[in-house]
Amino acid sequence: MDGIDKRNKLKEEIFSYRVSKDNKVFISWYGKQIMILKGKESEKFLSKVSKADRVEAQLIMAKITGNFKRGNEKTGKISRK
8 A cells, every 4th residue: 555645645534424324425525525325336335444444444435536636637827838
């Protein structure tokens, strides 16, 4: 796991999740809800997270969210051609 989180962002616990009564999983990033898992996806997620420590749980949530954040977003600088 050394090469995966080079900037140690996952130790900051940027992702969180909560489970509803009907087993839907709401994944949040810095408090903003970004994804909802339900059915078999939520069951699979909950089984993985229950066995993981805090950093591994952050990595699981980061992988599930996929292309949500990559680190290569533009900063608003306008390029002229």
